[in-house]
Amino acid sequence: MTTMRFRSALLLAAGTLLIAGCGGDSATTSGSSAAEVAGLVPANAPLLIALETDPDSEQWQQADELLSRFPGKQRLLDEVRKGLAEEGMDLQQDILPALGDETYVAVLDFEEGDIVGITKPRDKEKFAELLRESDEPTVTREVEGWTLIAESEEVLDAFEAESEKLEDADWFDAAQGRVEEEALVTLFLNGPAIQDALAEASPEGCDLSEAYGKLDYAAGTLAAEEDGVRMRVAAAGDGIEDLLKGESLLSHIPAGAFAYLGSPGFDSSQFSLGDQLRCGLDAEDVPDVEQQLGASFDEIFDLFAGGYGLYVRPGTLIPEVTLLLAPEDEERAVATLDELGGKAAALGGSALERRQVGDTEAREIKFGPVSVLYGAGDGKVVLSTAAAGFDALTGEGDKLEDDDAFRDAREAAGVGDGEDVYAYFDLRQLTELAERLAGFAEQDLPPEVEANLEPLESFLAWGDLSDPNDIEFGAFLAIR
Numbered sequence: 001m002t003t004m005r006f007r008s009a010l011l012l013a014a015g016t017l018l019i020a021g022c023g024g025d026s027a028t029t030s031g032s033s034a035a036e037v038a039g040l041v042p043a044n045a046p047l048l049i050a051l052e053t054d055p056d057s058e059q060w061q062q063a064d065e066l067l068s069r070f071p072g073k074q075r076l077l078d079e080v081r082k083g084l085a086e087e088g089m090d091l092q093q094d095i096l097p098a099l100g101d102e103t104y105v106a107v108l109d110f111e112e113g114d115i116v117g118i119t120k121p122r123d124k125e126k127f128a129e130l131l132r133e134s135d136e137p138t139v140t141r142e143v144e145g146w147t148l149i150a151e152s153e154e155v156l157d158a159f160e161a162e163s164e165k166l167e168d169a170d171w172f173d174a175a176q177g178r179v180e181e182e183a184l185v186t187l188f189l190n191g192p193a194i195q196d197a198l199a200e201a202s203p204e205g206c207d208l209s210e211a212y213g214k215l216d217y218a219a220g221t222l223a224a225e226e227d228g229v230r231m232r233v234a235a236a237g238d239g240i241e242d243l244l245k246g247e248s249l250l251s252h253i254p255a256g257a258f259a260y261l262g263s264p265g266f267d268s269s270q271f272s273l274g275d276q277l278r279c280g281l282d283a284e285d286v287p288d289v290e291q292q293l294g295a296s297f298d299e300i301f302d303l304f305a306g307g308y309g310l311y312v313r314p315g316t317l318i319p320e321v322t323l324l325l326a327p328e329d330e331e332r333a334v335a336t337l338d339e340l341g342g343k344a345a346a347l348g349g350s351a352l353e354r355r356q357v358g359d360t361e362a363r364e365i366k367f368g369p370v371s372v373l374y375g376a377g378d379g380k381v382v383l384s385t386a387a388a389g390f391d392a393l394t395g396e397g398d399k400l401e402d403d404d405a406f407r408d409a410r411e412a413a414g415v416g417d418g419e420d421v422y423a424y425f426d427l428r429q430l431t432e433l434a435e436r437l438a439g440f441a442e443q444d445l446p447p448e449v450e451a452n453l454e455p456l457e458s459f460l461a462w463g464d465l466s467d468p469n470d471i472e473f474g475a476f477l478a479i480r
Contacts, residue, residue, distance in 0.1 A: 034188060035167075035176060037104050037118050040143060042162035043169040046193035047107040050186040053119070054101035059184050062224040066479055069455040072448060088133065097123035098130040100147075108159060110197045116159045117149035175219035178234035183221035191215030191237060202279070213239030213469075227412060228457070228478040240468045248420050249309035249324050252380070254391050255398035257311040258405070258429035262422050264465060265307040265326070274298040294339035303333050303381070311400070315386055318370070319433060322389035325381040333381050337374050341365055357390045400424075409458035413476035423461035423475070431456070455479050 034050045041048055052059050067073045081091055089095060100120035108114040121127035127147070131138050141148045141156050150156045166172040166188075175188050195215060220233035248262035274297035281289060290296050306326035312319050327333035338352070345352045345365045355364045355373065362375035374383040377393040384390065391397055400406050405426050415421065431453045438445050445453075457478035464472045 033102075033181065034104065034186060036102065037106075037146065038167035038172060039165050040118065040146060040148075040159075041104075041106045041166045042108065042159065043164040043166050043172070044162060044190065044193055045106050045108055045166070046110065046190045046197055048166070048188040049105040049107075050183075050188075051103045051105070052101075052184050053099045053103040055096055057101070059182055059224055062226070063184060066224055066229065069479055070452050072452045089130070094126060094130060097121075098127040106159070108155065111200065114155045114158065115150065116155060118146050119149075120146055171217040174236065175217045175234075178219045180221045180223055180232060183223040185222040187218075187220045189215075189218040191217045191235075194218075213237050227480070228476055230413075230477075231475040233473040234471070236470045238469055240471075244465055244468045247307070248422060249307050249326060250421055251399060251401060252324060252392055252395060253309050253311050253400040254313065255400055255403050256313040257400045257403075257424075258314075258426035258433075259312040260309065260400065260421075260424040261311075262309040263304070263307055264420065265305055267305070273301045292343070294343040295336050299332075299336045300340075302329075303327055303336060309392075315388070318385070320384060320386040320389055322382060322384040322386075322392060324392045325383075326379060327381055330376045330379055330381060334374075334376050337381070337383070338363065341372075341374070357387045358394075360390055360393060362390070405429075405458070409460045409478065412458065412478045413460040413462070413474070415460060415462045415474070415476075418466070419462045419464050419474075421460060421462045423459065425459040427453070427456040427458055427478075 034048055037048075054060065067076075084091055084095065098121055100122060102119065104118040106116045106118065108116065124147075131140065131149070137151055138149055139151070139153050139156060141160075143160070148156055148159065150159070169190075171190060172188060179186055179188075191214070215235065215237040218233060218235040220231065222229065222231050245265045245267065248264050250260070250262055253260060253262075277297045293300070303325055304327075306328055308326075309324040310322070311324075312321050314320070325333065341352050341363055348365070348367050350366050353364045353366075355362050357373060357375060360375040360377050362373045364371050364373045370385060372383060372385060373387065373389070374381065375390065375393070376382070378395065380393050382389055382392050384392075405428075406424060409424060409426070410421065431450075434453075435445055435450070457480045459475070459477050461473070461475040463474070
């Protein structure tokens with residue numbers, strides 16, 4: 001995809017304002033509704049972005065309230081205003097009047113960078129002045145009360161020439177029913193158009209998009225709420241049920257972890273991840289990575305095919321970092337790790353040693369004061385920086401799911417028992433860890449950084465894969 005060439009001051013300002021989150025005086029409107037422009041946008045457009053650009057809307061008011069919990073808010077806004085002033089623009093006098101309550105960005109072609117902005121300026125004179133200040137050439141056109149903005153008349157002609165519009169597309173009608181009405185940002189992705197764009201962008205002989213099934217659409221929102229920021233994504237397609245299998249390994253993660261990333265199992269052969277990497281590395285100046293690693297890409301991906309759980313929990317001096325795997329073939333997985341471990345040990349001037357950890361015959365590689373151990377048992381494989389990480393193999397003891405902090409984060413995010421958590425970060429403990437690490441280096445976190453980390457509570461990401469052809473994902477950043 002080429003660099004976006006259409007960078008009008010209008011769209012730059014919209015993005016800046018969304019980041020700044022500075023509100024107006026009252027809440028008067030709801031979030032953006034892309035249905036308002038569905039009769040204008042071509043049905044084959046791969047991407048439509050709806051931006052809430054009314055500073056008096058409920059979403060902006062809520063975003064402003066969230067930002068007010070951070071001591072650095074005023075400094076951020078001052079920097080934004082300073083940057084605009086250097087361009088000869090003022091936020092209140094020049095930018096806000098030039099934007100409509102909603103601003104839309106329709107991507108027509110990723111490769112060519114053809115983009116059309118759509119809005120209803122509150123002050124047309126301010127809008128025209130804003131475009132005159134743009135460093136990029138722009139043209140505008142009035143259509144059904146909306147102002148279209150693009151880099152050329154040819155792009156606008158192509159935009160209007162398509163007879164079938166989004167309002168006629170079944171995928172868009174279905175996607176509209178999957179998004180929240182009130183949001184700062186709303187995204188609509190046209191599945192077939194996205195897959196076609198990926199196929200065109202793939203190197204010759206490397207188009208493996210069909211291996212991932214057929215995507216009908218994806219739709220998502222980013223919204224400000226009373227206690228944090230929420231993202232929701234829904235996607236529908238066909239043939240995806242063969243790619244995913246089982247649940248994540250969350251139920252096996254020991255208590256005390258303050259950071260976790262996980263994934264359910266997947267069909268590594270159908271995903272063709274190894275082939276994708278080989279295509280990406282197919283260049284004369286790229287060495288034979290597989291030979292240097294001592295294992296093929298397929299063997300490495302097979303380690304993760306049964307799902308994985310990566311977590312961090314407190315240790316004696318440094319935190320314990322552990323990766324739990326559930327490969328289909330435990331013995332083959334250990335053999336692959338032996339190959340990788342031997343190469344890593346040689347590069348680090350160390351050796352691959354055997355060590356008994358509980359009932360497990362483990363391997364150990366020492367990298368200075370830090371050791372990495374790995375071993376297998378009961379169909380699982382574990383890699384850890386501490387012997388305590390082998391607790392994950394036994395299945396005994398308290399689990400992360402029962403920790404009060406984890407349950408609080410799950411409750412704050414509104415995640416039900418039927419939804420699997422794929423990411424969890426206790427941001428309070430991570431902040432404390434950053435402070436300790438700074439102390440080890442005989443330094444302190446800058447007071448300003450420490451103060452702006454204080455409001456962060458937790459981050460949780462989850463999904464419902466009960467129907468792989470109709471999936472939902474969500475993420476919530478809790479702010480106190």
